[in-house]
Amino acid sequence: MRIDPQEGSPAMDYPEHVKTYKLFCKLAAYGIAGAVLVMVLLAVFVA
Numbered sequence: 001m002r003i004d005p006q007e008g009s010p011a012m013d014y015p016e017h018v019k020t021y022k023l024f025c026k027l028a029a030y031g032i033a034g035a036v037l038v039m040v041l042l043a044v045f046v047a
Contacts, residue, residue, distance in 0.1 A: 008014065
């Protein structure tokens with residue numbers, strides 16, 4: 001994702017925004033991986 005600070009608000013902290021977005025993406029990926037793991041474990045042990 002590319003952010004052009006020239007067109008945005010000077011009051012916005014763009015480096016912090018990018019850092020937060022990267023953390024969100026990382027946590028979303030871990031959440032999806034965890035859900036897939038739970039589904040696989042359920043399929044193995046319950047079915």
